[in-house]
Amino acid sequence: MIPQFSLLNEEEQTLLMNAPALIAVLVAGADKVIDNKELNWAEKMTHFRASKENWILHDYYYEVSKTINDSLKDFIENLPDDAAVRTLEVSNMLRRLNHILPKIDSEYALELYESYLSYAEAIAKSSGGILGMSAISPEEKELMKLSMIDKPVS
Numbered sequence: 711m712i713p714q715f716s717l718l719n720e721e722e723q724t725l726l727m728n729a730p731a732l733i734a735v736l737v738a739g740a741d742k743v744i745d746n747k748e749l750n751w752a753e754k755m756t757h758f759r760a761s762k763e764n765w766i767l768h769d770y771y772y773e774v775s776k777t778i779n780d781s782l783k784d785f786i787e788n789l790p791d792d793a794a795v796r797t798l799e800v801s802n803m804l805r806r807l808n809h810i811l812p813k814i815d816s817e818y819a820l821e822l823y824e825s826y827l828s829y830a831e832a833i834a835k836s837s838g839g840i841l842g843m844s845a846i847s848p849e850e851k852e853l854m855k856l857s858m859i860d861k862p863v864s
Contacts, residue, residue: 730752731752731782735796808860
């Protein structure tokens, strides 16, 4: 268990652990097609972030990296195929983080929030463009802002 999550109930902890997979599905599906490149990149990014030893979120991403592949598959199988409906549903799930992040250490919550933003941007950049990098569709550009999640107050 992540020590910073000790005051959270199981449902809240689960949502935090699923947030990277939800963000990946949200951004990857922004242009209606969930691209395997984006999903593979989401997994690689999670594993990379787990390897950053002296980072406040090392333990978090280490735990997420254990289940990211299964989480992505689960969400893709169980969320609606229609992009608009899926986006709304995932956005509503992520919006619930607004009630959870204030319950954890403010520095940790802010770092988590900022990591979500950079994670979303990296996924958006992972498909398309020259050599598959840096092309962000207008839909991805809007969703990668994660406007449904409020920036935690530090």
